[in-house]
Amino acid sequence: MIDQTNANCSTELSHFWYLSHTALLSSFELSAYFMSVFHERARHYEVTLPDVLTTSACPSCGTVWVPGWTCSIRLQRSSAKRYWRQKKAIRAKQPPPQLNYWVQYCCQRCHRIFRFQREKHVISKLQCSNESSPSFLNVSKGPKTRAEQNMASRRRKKLRLGGLQGMLDRMIQEDASRKEKELSLDDFML
DSSP states (O other): OHHHHHHHHHHHHHHHHHHHHHHTTTOHHHHHHHHHHHHHHHHHTTOOOOHHHHTSBOTTTOOBOOBTTTEEEEEEESOHHHHHHHHHHHHTTSOOOOBOEEEEEEETTTOOEEEEEOOOBOOOSSOOTTOOOOGGGOOOOOSOOHHHHHHHHHHHHHHHHTHHHHHHHHHHHHHHHHHHHSOOHHHHOO
């Protein structure tokens, strides 16, 4: 019985989540309503939501945040002094202190400002290439679709034709050969 309740809870929450994002295209108010119902139902079921879900919509009015459209975003460092200390430590080849960043969201609907702390970030000179990417980015590619095959053949054709300069040269040569084959007024004069 408990498993069925959890399944119903997750189904209901995902339903309101998708409704709010789908309604965003047509109506801000309807989208905000569905998102507020989503948060209300999450509190009712006592579900702890991940940070990604809590920072994707306004907690007061429920508007789904789309940067530049429904909200404005600003990154703030915790301290300018710490930033320069960190750069100085990198030059001295010492382990740099970690910086805290704040993401500041300003909702365009209710004009409230919300601040969320980002994970600690360390500035480094070289990015490690052997870092493994997150598991959700490691999606296996299936067989090539027809659109991908067409793109590959278009690239081959473009390389074979020599790009824009090659096409222009070919057009000039074709015009010159056409003019040689055509009759002109001089041909009829004696």
